[in-house]
Amino acid sequence: MEMKEYIESAEQSLLHTYNRFQIVLDRGEGVSLYDLDGKRYLDFCAGIAVFALGYHNKEYDDALKAQIDKLIHTSNYYYNVPAVEAARKLKAASGMDRVFFTNSGAEAIEGALKAARKYAYLKDGRTDHEIIAMEHSFHGRTMGALAVTGNPHYREAFEPLIGNIRFAKLNDFESVLAQVTDKTCAILLETIQGEGGIHPATRDFLTKLRALCDERDILLILDEIQCGMGRTGEMFAWQRYGIRPDIMACAKALGCGVPIGAFLLTEHVASHSLAAGDHGTTYGGNPLACAAASKVLDLFESCHIIEHVRLIAPYLEQRLDELVERFDFIKTRRGVGLLQGLVFDRPVAPIINHAVENGLLLINAGADVIRFVPPLVITKEHVDEMISILARCLEEEAPHK
Numbered sequence: 354m355e356m357k358e359y360i361e362s363a364e365q366s367l368l369h370t371y372n373r374f375q376i377v378l379d380r381g382e383g384v385s386l387y388d389l390d391g392k393r394y395l396d397f398c399a400g401i402a403v404f405a406l407g408y409h410n411k412e413y414d415d416a417l418k419a420q421i422d423k424l425i426h427t428s429n430y431y432y433n434v435p436a437v438e439a440a441r442k443l444k445a446a447s448g449m450d451r452v453f454f455t456n457s458g459a460e461a462i463e464g465a466l467k468a469a470r471k472y473a474y475l476k477d478g479r480t481d482h483e484i485i486a487m488e489h490s491f492h493g494r495t496m497g498a499l500a501v502t503g504n505p506h507y508r509e510a511f512e513p514l515i516g517n518i519r520f521a522k523l524n525d526f527e528s529v530l531a532q533v534t535d536k537t538c539a540i541l542l543e544t545i546q547g548e549g550g551i552h553p554a555t556r557d558f559l560t561k562l563r564a565l566c567d568e569r570d571i572l573l574i575l576d577e578i579q580c581g582m583g584r585t586g587e588m589f590a591w592q593r594y595g596i597r598p599d600i601m602a603c604a605k606a607l608g609c610g611v612p613i614g615a616f617l618l619t620e621h622v623a624s625h626s627l628a629a630g631d632h633g634t635t636y637g638g639n640p641l642a643c644a645a646a647s648k649v650l651d652l653f654e655s656c657h658i659i660e661h662v663r664l665i666a667p668y669l670e671q672r673l674d675e676l677v678e679r680f681d682f683i684k685t686r687r688g689v690g691l692l693q694g695l696v697f698d699r700p701v702a703p704i705i706n707h708a709v710e711n712g713l714l715l716i717n718a719g720a721d722v723i724r725f726v727p728p729l730v731i732t733k734e735h736v737d738e739m740i741s742i743l744a745r746c747l748e749e750e751a752p753h754k
């Protein structure tokens with residue numbers, strides 16, 4: 354079938370929950386993707402911050418193939434080697450103590466919320482605990498994750514969601530304090546808001562939240578699903594702030610394409626929250642997904658991914674800043690490491706569509722921000738190529754200063 358026919362067939366059979374770009378992707382190599390017609394795209398989307406190692410990494414592919422030949426699924430009634438290995442490596446990389454593997458980011462958030470509620474329940478036996486989340490946050494599409502997502506537009510049609518959620522403003526400590534009550538059991542935020550427009554939490558804000566949580570025995574939950582796994586030049590974004598969360602959610606790049614997420618807890622929270630029978634999953638922690646995560650964590654070390662991000666990110670920032678200088682309609686750049694956003698004074702969808710037509714995959718973060726979440730293995734040449742395609746699209750959008 355031709356690409357056009359596949360798209361028509363998709364429109365007849367898939368539930369229409371996305372307005373997709375009109376291309377059918379077929380294969381990947383490094384930081385390039387190819388559609389069915391063989392057209393190449395430079396990928397600065399990476400499957401939404403997933404494919405950190407680039408496509409067709411031989412060692413990663415071989416590890417998965419070997420695991421397929423051994424064992425794909427066991428259920429959690431038994432132990433399996435890849436899950437043990439992946440948990441050990443993830444603990445070492447994060448400094449957290451206990452791991453629960455899930456199949457997605459949203460499920461990692463669900464588990465984190467359950468752990469927080471159980472922790473509070475064990476303290477006072479009450480069932481009216483509250484969670485504080487941030488406006489403009491994004492935590493996933495399941496009912497619990499949606500309830501803490503600070504975008505009323507995503508939530509409205511699905512009410513009632515889980516109750517007792519209060520919203521505060523990111524980087525406005527007073528707005529958090531105003532929502533704290535004696536029922537507050539957790540404060541949840543993305544260390545760097547992704548979907549919401551690339552807004553990093555400030556050091557001051559996180560430090561104050563940590564102190565507040567310590568003082569009131571409230572759990573600090575950090576969502577590292579998008580900003581974690583090396584993207585900021587630290588394995589996890591919170592590691593540059595000198596604090597540690599009580600619970601952390603991780604997913605996206607953890608499996609580099611194979612669906613896997615995790616929530617991690619400190620020993621204290623783990624031993625005072627979810628116990629046998631409280632939580633479970635059929636697929637979570639299966640050998641295939643864990644073999645992927647385990648290999649990803651190995652490759653982060655052997656390929657010096659973090660060091661590479663620290664080297665290449667300043668160059669991306671510099672080249673993006675040049676665009677801010679050059680084009681009036683770009684207001685500013687925001688971000689950390691290889692999680693960057695260009696903020697426009699207008700909707701960015703037409704610019705992104707234009708870029709895709711010209712062989713560059715980009716995504717937005719809100720209506721007016723172009724988000725840059727490339728594979729972590731990009732080089733200066735890829736950055737230059739991206740900038741030159743994007744600059745051409747911007748030229749056509751409006752004349753330069």
Ligand SMILES: *Cc1c(COP(=O)(O)O)cnc(C)c1O
Nearest residue numbers: 457458459491492493547578579
């Ligand atoms: C993508 C994302 C999620 C949801 O992850 P899924 O795997 O799509 O369920 C949650 N939080 C953040 C910050 C994300 O970027």
